[in-house]
Amino acid sequence: xxxxxxxxxxxxxxWLGRVVRPVGDDLxxxxxxxxxxxxTFAGFAGxxxxxxxxxxxxxxxxxxxxxxxIRNVRQLSLVxxxxxxxxxxxxxxxxxxxxxxxxxxxxxxxPDFTHLPPSSRLQAEDGCTLVVDMENLxxxxxxxxxxxxxxxxxxxFREAAKGRRGVTAWVEREGVLRVGSPxxxxxxxxxxxxxxxx
Numbered sequence: 001x002x003x004x005x006x007x008x009x010x011x012x013x014x015w016l017g018r019v020v021r022p023v024g025d026d027l028x029x030x031x032x033x034x035x036x037x038x039x040t041f042a043g044f045a046g047x048x049x050x051x052x053x054x055x056x057x058x059x060x061x062x063x064x065x066x067x068x069x070i071r072n073v074r075q076l077s078l079v080x081x082x083x084x085x086x087x088x089x090x091x092x093x094x095x096x097x098x099x100x101x102x103x104x105x106x107x108x109x110x111p112d113f114t115h116l117p118p119s120s121r122l123q124a125e126d127g128c129t130l131v132v133d134m135e136n137l138x139x140x141x142x143x144x145x146x147x148x149x150x151x152x153x154x155x156x157f158r159e160a161a162k163g164r165r166g167v168t169a170w171v172e173r174e175g176v177l178r179v180g181s182p183x184x185x186x187x188x189x190x191x192x193x194x195x196x197x198x
Contacts, residue, residue: 004121004186011122011183014081015098015106018047027144031099037177039128043075043170044104050075059137072170073133076104078122079166080113090160091146091153100145103166105130105177110185114164121172121186128175133168 016037021030043050054072056064064070079101088096098106107113107122120132138161147154 003189005189007185007187009110009185011107011110011185013105013177013179013181013183014108015103016177016179017099017103018044019049019102022048023141027141028148029100029102029141029145031102033099035179039171039177040174041171043072074168075171076130076169077102077136077166078105078107078169079103080110081106081108083113083164083166087160087164091156093150093153097149100149101142107183114166116167117187119188122183123186124175124177124181124183126175127173128177129173130169131172133170136165136168138162138165
């Protein structure tokens with residue numbers, strides 16, 4: 001019996017990008033678009049979030065001291081084109097530049113994208129498979145980046161992006177992602193956690 005069930009929902013990659021250097025003291029994200037993304041088990045070579053391991057950060061502060069070497073399940077940042085359009089509208093922008101977000105993969109066509117169950121899989125035509133880790137909570141860096149690019153529009157990002165910031169993911173199967181490629185969605189074959197059900 002498979003542990004993952006293929007969903008009838010299909011997505012499509014509409015944008016790919018990378019962060020070319022770490023966020024500095026200015027808290028500005030330096031992202032750029034790419035046409036394709038060759039992925040290894042370490043992620044996208046040359047991207048600041050690549051690597052099989054990473055130092056622990058604020059996301060896992062209740063588990064590990066900052067700087068502790070841990071498995072890198074934050075190799076990629078995935079967002080929904082539809083959710084980002086809603087965030088852009090809330091910020092008074094005509095459109096969102098995905099590079100401002102440090103996005104790796106922008107997907108269209110999958111509803112309620114930010115709330116995909118952890119451990120879901122997104123699989124490209126060549127078999128390249130990404131594992132959803134968890135929701136990517138809104139942070140200050142995109143807000144500062146948007147504000148620098150479009151003064152007066154970035155400060156409200158954290159509030160506008162709540163529940164719409166996308167997910168982090170890691171590479172389960174190597175391959176190449178390309179703009180325009182379809183993605184199949186697989187979800188865990190288990191019920192939601194109910195701690196009071198025992």
